[in-house]
Amino acid sequence: MATIRLGQIRHAYGSGRTTEEVLFGIDQVFEGGQAYALLGPSGCGKTTLLNILSGLLRPTAGVVTIDDKDVTLLPPEQRNIAQVFQFPIVYENMSVYNNLAFPLRARKYSHAAMKQAIDRIAEVLDLTDLLSYKAGKLSAQYKQIVSLGRGLVRADVNAILLDEALTAVDPYEKWLFRRKLKQIHKQYPHVMIYVTHDQSEALTFADKVIVMNEGLVLQTDAPELLFEKPATKFVGYFIGSPGMNFLPVRREGVKLSLMNNHLCSLPAKISKVGGQAQAASRIDLKHIKNWELGIRPEYITLDLKPNKTTRNALRSANFKVKVMNVTQLGSTNIVKVIFAGHELLIKVTEATRLAETVYIGFPPDKICIYGDGVLIA
């Protein structure tokens, strides 16, 4: 099992006046046998980070280690890492078989081992019938599958990096190939990293999702945690469709309130900020200016009548709001309401009855508290 560590990786393109910094100190551990998804908007540094992992790029600063061996300065061929690119890359005048054999020949595999590895991967990727075809004659989709195969054919790699590797594949088959990738991965202890800007792809594929934005890693967690406890407002907004709702709240001492309704009390000692453990002494509530409540559109309760059984207005549907519009989204409806001057999106099932005015509530256990954009509680 290979463990890959990134220590304070920074990177800048260009030099002198045209320098453009893209990574700002990234610490990350990738453990063997785990599937990671690297998720973030276009231009956030995902591909750069991947190229640093594979050795195509040398970071401006920082250390890359594989099993505690410093490989920062090693070229790709000495790192034993496979990488599949966004655009289909095949050796056009070679057959599919020779394409798959290419990385093995370069590493002096025996003929028998080579044939075995190729047959195995061709079967998994449904390429067996195409092995004798010239790769240049294939459609873009099959070219991409062949380049995927070239990445997967070496079973003994430390890591397989997939850079939006299924872009040219049809949506339905994309789903199929993601399953195949997971299957293949289960048999081998390497690290698999899947770069994407599509959150559903990331959430269904990965054991752990790494959310990046503007050259920083914002959160590394299991998909459920990413959904339930986004470490920053950006993650909350980026993950989920639609993203998290945010409302300003007031703090008095350790008490937070929403429209004069007591919301919750902050713990006496805050030990985590943005999901990261912190020394308690470093956190002073007074220094945080903006307090916000975050809640998923899925978790806001919605009713036609006010609920009088509980005194806490937050606990159940008790705020009267006006419905602005309703958007149908398959079997769910997205309801837009105005609450104290703020737009809120609520996700309800098709069967939910709606009226011009409805009553909404915020289940306290589903509320996240953000201080200056970072998760506090």
Next chain:
Amino acid sequence: MNKTKNQKAWLLVLPVFALVAFSAIIPLMTVVNYSVQDIFGIDDRVFVGKEWYQEILRDEVLHGAFKRQLIFSALVLLIEIPLGIAVALSLPRRGFGSSLAITLVAIPLLVPWNVVGTVWQVFARTDIGLGGSLLLSFGIDYNYTSNPFDAWITVLIMDIWHWTSLVVLLCFARLQSIPNVYYQAARIDGASLWSIFRFIQLPKMKEVLLLAVLLRFIDSFLIYTEPFVLTGGGPGNATTFLSQYLTQLAVGQFDLGPAAAFSIIYFLIILLFSWLFFTALTSQQEEKLEKTREN
């Protein structure tokens, strides 16, 4: 769908047609006239049919020139194409060095052809030329005006100096357009430099190379000015190529009939080769189109 019929298009083609007629078709027809008639004056001519053609095809001197021409064109292609690829591969890809290198490489292409001849005529002289006298001082018995082999080598090297740049420019442009990700994929696969050349760069250059072969073949097959200035076709007939022999016939000996017949044959040879290359090129492009359609 009904296409609108509109004959006005012919009107738009007319200027081009007129231009081509004056620059190509009418002169060509004049040559055809000369090739099938014996013309003494404006009103004094005799139709001779294929007589001039038969005469010229039996011409021993022409046979010699044709053989020389074929060998010359073959050597030009065999040397300039690989050399051009090699130079293109070794040029810097980025930055100021790249622009500088490509400008320097392109300079021979900007020199007028008769100047190229003159430059080499002086350069190769054994009395005042830098190249010639240098060879002599190394003890090499070199004299392009009296030794046929030396003359040949000099003409060949001159052509390589003059035209390899064209191959370099074509290849370099194509190499520059290969996306970097191909090289990245090759590095991940652990490919050697030779594999990268053989399986990425060469296949991508196939089309420009066909074009380079076509251009270099036509130009070398029509070569006239440079050897005319450098060697005048000598010593003897050693460096007399087809176009120079043609000029001798037409302007020197005033044998307009045979010269015209020869011109037509010459033209047909070039046309044949160009057609062959063109077919090869377009069939490749069609293959490409089919591929994109599949996608």
